[in-house]
Amino acid sequence: MKKGFLAGVTAAGSGLLGASLASPPGSKRFHVLTASVAATWFAGAGRVPRGRRDVVQPVLAGAGAFGVFYGCALAARRIPPLRRAITGVLSHAHDGSTPSVAATALVTGAAEEVFFRGALYDVFGVRGSTALYVLSTTATRNPALVLASAVMGTLFTVQRARAGGVQAPLLTHVVWSALMLAFLPRLFPPDQAMTPS
Incomplete structure (x- = not known):
């Protein structure tokens, strides 16, 4: 019963996630759907184990992961399919209200961790x-997000196992997402999606 319920929540959240990123950047539909994704993850989470109350290590892990991804992003700009994929995701940051996009990303990231x-x-x-985290991300049909989910999902799960709860991966996820939103859009301006190799 529990597995069936969680599978249903995963399917529902994944469908909403795919629909949200397919929405026009900056649109009301995008914000409504992403809020629905977060609400779905929170609703399916149930009782959440907090785990160890360490703050420094998760924050440093988030910053370190950002550093690695920033280096990969510099390389990805030279690979047209990845450049287009990343630029497509960041179109929501370029065309939307910065505070609302940031809030959406951070709340959704926190919701992913508790679920x-x-x-x-x-x-x-x-x-x-x-595996379910990566599978859920395939609903976006964006290879850059799927690759990121495999790498970060593994890190988040290791943190969950070591810390005994969700606080560590949640903090890491929020720090990583905040830094990605702050620095990646300038590497991938909107016109890069159409720039030939």
Whole structure:
């Protein structure tokens, strides 16, 4: 029963996630759908184990992960399919209100952690919860996001296992997302989606 419920929540949230990123950047539809994604993850999370109350390590992990991704982003600008994929995602940051896009990204990231590293982790374990996280992201049909979900999902799950709760991965996710939103859009201006190699 529990597995069936969580599978249903995962399917619903994934569908909303795909629809949200397919919405026109800056549109009301985008914000309504992303809010629905976060609400779905929060609703499916149930009781959330907090775990160890360390703040410094998760924050440093988020900053370190951003550094790695920033280096990869510099390389991805030279690979047309990845450049287009990243520029497409960042179109929401370029065309939308910066505060509302930031709030949307950070709240959704927190919601992902309480669901995927909370309820899903408790039922499906390390490998299962990570696999479902990546599978959920495939609904976006964006290869850059799927690659990021595989890397970061693995890191978040390791943190969940070591810390015994969701606080560590949640802090890491929020710091990483905030830095990505602050620095990546300038690397991928809107016209790069159409720039030939």
